[in-house]
Amino acid sequence: MEYDENGVSIVPADLKKEIFEEARKDFRYEEYVRGCLNCGVCTGGCPPHRFFDFSPRIVLQKMKSKDPELIWTMMDEYVWACFQCFTCAMICPFLNSPGGVIAILREIAVRRGFESAKKVLKPYSRVLLKLTAYGNQLSPDMIQPDFFPDWGPHIGYASTDLSVKRKAIPMPTLQVTNLAWDVAPETMKELYDIFDEAGVFKIIESVDPSLYEIIQDIVDDVRSS
Amino acid sequence: MAIEISNRLGLANVKSDFIHTAGRKLEDIHERLLELEAKGEVKVIHIKEENKPIEAETLLGWKKKIPTNKLWHHKSCGQCGNIPGYPVSLLWFMNQMGIEYVDERNQTSCTAWNYHGSGTSNPVGLAAVAVRNWHRAYELGLFPLFHCATTFGDYKEMRNLLVENKELRDEVRRIMHKIGRDLVIPEYIVHYSEWVHVMRFEIAKLKKYDLSSVIATVHPACHTYKMIPEDCIYDKDIYAGKRTAVSTGVMLALGAQVADYSTWYDCCGFGFRHILTEREASRSFVMDRKIRPMVREAHSDVCITQDTGCTTTLDKNQWIGKAMGYTEQVPVMADVMFAALVCGADVFKIVQLQWHTTDWRPLCEKIGIDWKKSEQEYNAYLEELKAGGKTVNLYEYPKS
Known part of the structure; x- marks a missing residue:
């Protein structure tokens, strides 16, 4: 992949046009992109704007321009800065939702397996595995000092005697270490069917083929149990 | 440089007859x-x-x-x-x-x-x-x-x-x-949190400790009141109906002081992906935009949350602030956890504060809760479980 002087990947003009059309055809698009006064109140309240080169006003203005070239400049790193807090949507006088637009653009980026999306999501694969294979996003055994050293020395509390500490939680559903709660296999199977039918597994295959293989092995085991 | 500190209490109790329409024409x-x-x-x-x-x-x-x-x-x-x-x-x-x-x-x-x-x-x-x-x-x-x-x-x-x-x-x-x-x-x-809000006066009947000297700052979760904002509880007797009433409502019912701070509307810095894989953004946000304003402006004794990600982000990212010379710390817990604590729930077996990273012990001591006794009993309980003892559960789920 080649990049221009602004770090934006160089792709054919036809692809840029396709991306814009794909976003515009999304059934949520008209709800999220309305009139824009360019007032900037969304950017004034935007949390990631304080730390990243990111502005929800620019997101809306580029979408309103209907210029595929401009919209493409957001498809690599730009869309991944958003915190998805929806402060922008809450305070917009015109009820636009720049956060919603970002969600649509991210979906396109992962569905099409863009290199930038693969790179951003690579460190995220452990979470994707847990969620899609077991129906929970976070498990107690993931909270370990080697993964979260910046959370301080007390994070090691979960490293020792985790199973007995979890057993001491007075909710039977929570007395496991490898899941947030003990999800029944029949429930996982329903989730797999949903992911199959909604194309979620296919999305993961496009963004991380090797992770997809691991997930499918687990899915096959659970389905045959 | 001197830090201006203004302990802005009382806004939570402001009442109004004003009904929000905000120019929004939304269908119910x-x-x-x-x-x-x-x-x-x-x-x-x-x-x-x-x-x-x-x-x-x-x-x-x-x-x-x-x-x-x-x-x-x-x-x-x-x-x-x-x-x-x-x-x-x-x-x-x-x-x-x-x-x-x-x-x-x-x-x-x-x-x-x-x-x-x-x-x-x-x-x-x-x-x-x-x-x-x-x-x-x-x-x-x-x-x-x-x-x-x-x-x-x-x-x-x-x-x-x-x-x-x-x-x-x-x-x-x-x-x-x-x-x-x-x-x-x-x-x-x-x-x-809406269940907690409408049950707050029943909850307050169970209160065991005086909270009149406790100053709380509330962090409302973005996805409760910024996503589909028209379907979130507001009360004209809480912040004059200008901010969501949940969490603040139960703190007032319990008799705590709820203090205002300038960045109440900011998110916690969770960012969904950032908290896991781009944490320098999350932790900077936590300290600069949330914890420091809560402590410096409001002298907060406790940060009250109403969501998973906010509780995690605000609690876990304070320790690393010391690397930047930030000394401000405030314990973080959800409204229902704080309410349980002051209604006599066990610090370790029920409220499970032992999993939190920011020190909550000074808060317990200020309220008058004997956390050391609770810790001793909990450690003894863990030994019992190690020896094959059975968990005392709050609930047994259906086996089928």
Whole structure:
């Protein structure tokens, strides 16, 4: 992949046009992109704007321009800065939702397996595995000092005697270490069917083929149990 | 340079007769949902008398019924994974009050944390997962209560999208039939903090400690009041109806002082993906935009939250601030955890503060709670369990 002087990947003009059309055809698009006064109140309240080169006003203005070239400049790193807090949507006088637009653009980026999306999501694969294979996003055994050293020395509390500490939680559903709660296999199977039918597994295959293989092995085991 | 400190107490108690209209012309989705039900398009999980509902007012003055009984607990991945005292405190209160509920294995994640972090889903997938879990509550004859703010925000959005889009309804119905379920939608999407809010005066009757010297700062979760804002509780007697009333309401009912701070509207810095893989952004945000203003402006003794990600982010990212010379620290816990603590729930066995990283012991000592005794009893309990002892549970889930 080649990049221009602004770090934006160089792709054919036809692809840029396709991306814009794909976003515009999304059934949520008209709800999220309305009139824009360019007032900037969304950017004034935007949390990631304080730390990243990111502005929800620019997101809306580029979408309103209907210029595929401009919209493409957001498809690599730009869309991944958003915190998805929806402060922008809450305070917009015109009820636009720049956060919603970002969600649509991210979906396109992962569905099409863009290199930038693969790179951003690579460190995220452990979470994707847990969620899609077991129906929970976070498990107690993931909270370990080697993964979260910046959370301080007390994070090691979960490293020792985790199973007995979890057993001491007075909710039977929570007395496991490898899941947030003990999800029944029949429930996982329903989730797999949903992911199959909604194309979620296919999305993961496009963004991380090797992770997809691991997930499918687990899915096959659970389905045959 | 001198730091200007202004202890701005009292705004939480400001009253007003003003009703928010905010220029918004929004349809009440609840009415359209009932129209679809009348046409036979969807089934609705109604709030019945047996759910003992209490009515509350939302942003635009609409009424919202909050069921208080016969509930199906829709748990949160992050709470159950690393803040176990969050759901345990809620179940503890329900046991104290004789509330009927089910907590079981037959529930999936809402998958919305993943969606907002990675984009690896779509509206059909999100809506189908939502309806799958709603249907499980429906077949048990219970009303679903959602523990996580992102679940709450996502499910409000999915309900609206399902009501407004026939194509989405048809696709989700097809998937539901494939897994032996049906398209059902709850009459209202209800967050646990709304249950706490409408039950706050009952909760306050259980109070064991005087909180008049405790200063709390409230961090409202973005996905409760910024996603589908018209479906969030506001009260003209709390912040004059200009901010969401949940969490602040229970703190006032318990007799704590709720202090204002300049960045109350900011998010916590969670960012869904950032908290896991781009943490320098999250931790900078936590210290610069939330914890330091809470401590320097309001002298906060405790930061009160109402969501999974916020509690995690605000609690876990204070220690690293010392690397930048930031000395401000404040314990973080959810409204229901703090309420349980001051109503006599055990610090370790119920509120489970031992999992939190920012020191909460000075807060306990200020309130008058003997955490050392609780710790000793808990450690003895762990030894019993190691020796093969049985857990004393709040609830036993159905085995089948």
